[in-house]
Amino acid sequence: MKKVIGILAVTLLSITISCKDNKQEDQKEEMHNEMSDNHTKYACPMKCEGDKMYDKAGSCPKCGMDLEAVEAHDHSEMNHKDGHDHGNGESTEREITQNNTKNTATSAILDAYFEIKNGLVADSDEKAAKGGNALLTAFSKFEMSKLSGEVHKEYMEIQESAKEHAEHIVKSPIDHQREHFEALSIDVTDLITLLGTDKVVYQDFCPMANNNKGANWLSEVKEIKNPYFGSKMLKCGSVKKQIN
Amino acid sequence: MKIFKIILLILLIVFVGIQFIPTKRNQSESIPNTDFMVVNNVPQNIYNSLQTSCYDCHSNNTSYPWYNKVQPVAWFLENHIEEGKAELNFSEWDSYSNRRKISKLKSIVSQIKENKMPLSSYTMIHKDALLDDIQKKEIIDWINNIKTEK
Numbered sequence: 100m101k102k103v104i105g106i107l108a109v110t111l112l113s114i115t116i117s118c119k120d121n122k123q124e125d126q127k128e129e130m131h132n133e134m135s136d137n138h139t140k141y142a143c144p145m146k147c148e149g150d151k152m153y154d155k156a157g158s159c160p161k162c163g164m165d166l167e168a169v170e171a172h173d174h175s176e177m178n179h180k181d182g183h184d185h186g187n188g189e190s191t192e193r194e195i196t197q198n199n200t201k202n203t204a205t206s207a208i209l210d211a212y213f214e215i216k217n218g219l220v221a222d223s224d225e226k227a228a229k230g231g232n233a234l235l236t237a238f239s240k241f242e243m244s245k246l247s248g249e250v251h252k253e254y255m256e257i258q259e260s261a262k263e264h265a266e267h268i269v270k271s272p273i274d275h276q277r278e279h280f281e282a283l284s285i286d287v288t289d290l291i292t293l294l295g296t297d298k299v300v301y302q303d304f305c306p307m308a309n310n311n312k313g314a315n316w317l318s319e320v321k322e323i324k325n326p327y328f329g330s331k332m333l334k335c336g337s338v339k340k341q342i343n
Numbered sequence: 344m345k346i347f348k349i350i351l352l353i354l355l356i357v358f359v360g361i362q363f364i365p366t367k368r369n370q371s372e373s374i375p376n377t378d379f380m381v382v383n384n385v386p387q388n389i390y391n392s393l394q395t396s397c398y399d400c401h402s403n404n405t406s407y408p409w410y411n412k413v414q415p416v417a418w419f420l421e422n423h424i425e426e427g428k429a430e431l432n433f434s435e436w437d438s439y440s441n442r443r444k445i446s447k448l449k450s451i452v453s454q455i456k457e458n459k460m461p462l463s464s465y466t467m468i469h470k471d472a473l474l475d476d477i478q479k480k481e482i483i484d485w486i487n488n489i490k491t492e493k
Binding site (some may be wrong): 256257259260263264278282286 | 440446449453
């Protein structure tokens with residue numbers, strides 16, 4: 100009898116170990132939030148005085164906007180911006196180039212991308228996830244047999260990467276969705292550069308996204324609606340380029 | 344009391360029974376040429392950190408703990424390893440396209456920075472897999488550096 104109870108205890112123990120995990124992750128999340136408060140500096144969201152940092156929260160002496168908390172770690176990174184971080188900046192600040200092909204085959208992909216973008220603009224992880232699913236469908240319906248050689252190869256690489264980001268956007272909380280949206284924007288930009296579109300597309304740039312390194316996104320409307328910050332900073336950014 | 348005994352007995356049989364269900368072992372003898380460490384000529388300190396903190400779930404070679412032999416723990420681990428490898432497999436690093444490599448490097452940095460990886464459920468048991476601030480900085484700086492070369 101004692102033996103039986105002993106073995107049972109082991110079973111229960113192993114089950115509780117597997118159940119404990121979720122709780123642990125929540126705790127970690129909280130810990131992390133506390134941690135980031137440690138070395139905070141503050142900066143004006145509009146960068147009125149460039150990269151200037153303030154030690155205390157308050158409002159910007161130039162434009163009067165509330166200062167935003169910035170992690171000290173990010174600060175040091177910003178100083179290196181012109182140094183070895185350059186390569187990364189290059190990949191995010193890639194410019195869309197006009198491709199004269201008025202390709203309609205890319206329309207479904209662009210529409211799905213815009214659906215994700217508009218979900219993020221509205222701070223809705225649900226709508227963004229729906230767009231993510233639409234993007235996966237659009238890629239699966241795309242007729243890549245019409246492409247050949249180098250173009251086919253490059254399309255395959257873009258597609259593989261973009262689908263991975265879409266899958267993450269489908270199942271992640273909004274912060275993580277935005278991280279993947281940034282990388283997805285690079286993929287979709289390259290796709291349009293490669294294949295062209297008949298749609299009017301604006302390439303917008305937000306200097307504060309991607310940990311203040313800046314990031315692009317594509318939009319179907321001229322007006323700036325920032326998907327990286329949503330309602331928190333809806334108007335941040337500028338149109339860099341227009342296609343068609 | 345008799346019912347109690349019967350229930351115990353059934354649970355015992357189930358517990359013993361599930362031990363006979365085989366699990367996939369994620370182990371390989373050799374390091375492939377496509378391995379992250381081989382391709383990138385990783386310095387020793389970073390090599391050690393990645394090996395201890397990442398390779399159990401993100402490569403084709405897991406160093407299994409003793410309790411992996413016990414079900415249902417083994418299932419739980421198998422599942423984790425499968426998911427981890429689907430996301431990022433260091434053993435197959437060089438088969439990724441350049442685009443994907445850059446995106447993976449970026450994700451590695453953000454996951455480490457945000458303390459999302461290594462998973463807390465993993466470091467709870469593998470205390471040695473916890474990355475301290477120095478290790479984190481070493482890895483992040485080094486990765487940012489190779490990212491610029493891509």
